[in-house]
Amino acid sequence: MLIRNTRDLGTLLRERRRGSHLSQQALADAIGVSRHWVMDLERGKPTLEVGLVLRAITALGLTTDLRDADRTAEAPSAGTYSSVIDLEQVLSRARGRSLAIAQRPAPYITKDANKPETSATKPDTTAAKSPTREENRHASDGQTEGSGR
Numbered sequence: 001m002l003i004r005n006t007r008d009l010g011t012l013l014r015e016r017r018r019g020s021h022l023s024q025q026a027l028a029d030a031i032g033v034s035r036h037w038v039m040d041l042e043r044g045k046p047t048l049e050v051g052l053v054l055r056a057i058t059a060l061g062l063t064t065d066l067r068d069a070d071r072t073a074e075a076p077s078a079g080t081y082s083s084v085i086d087l088e089q090v091l092s093r094a095r096g097r098s099l100a101i102a103q104r105p106a107p108y109i110t111k112d113a114n115k116p117e118t119s120a121t122k123p124d125t126t127a128a129k130s131p132t133r134e135e136n137r138h139a140s141d142g143q144t145e146g147s148g149r
Contacts, residue, residue, distance in 0.1 A: 007044030009053075014042040015090045016060045030059040 003009045017027050017038075024038045031038070033052060041048055041056055057064060 005044065006046045006048075010042045010044035011090060011094065013056060013060060013062075015094070016062060017042075020060065022060075027056065027059060031055050 001012070003012065017024070022030075024042075025035045028035045028038045031052060032055070037048070037052070038056070041053065054064070
């Protein structure tokens with residue numbers, strides 16, 4: 001797999017961590033860093049210490065394979081890797097999740113005129129209505145009249 005920048009590397013490592021069912025804190029403990037450092041790594045922060053990045057790669061069960069730039073287009077020979085991770089596939093899955101979340105309608109924001117009202121969208125008409133000032137006045141007049149005053 002070809003990693004072109006620190007953001008690609010961070011995305012790959014995040015997906016690998018999630019696929020391994022590790023929390024950011026668990027990975028941080030394995031590496032000997034803070035959770036904030038792992039967050040920076042997964043965001044692709046370019047100024048992180050290389051030694052710690054390599055430690056994170058190892059902690060996630062990955063290895064690095066450096067090649068001459070003119071040979072990067074060559075595919076690894078069969079059996080070289082136990083699993084090959086396609087970064088484009090990882091990124092498209094990540095983009096698809098964020099797109100699906102962004103497109104999910106919020107029921108409290110919009111109302112579909114074609115759908116019947118549900119208890120969640122229908123105004124509560126069962127609550128006791130507070131009497132108006134006028135009703136209060138009439139009620140108190142009735143009490144004083146009945147008291148014989």
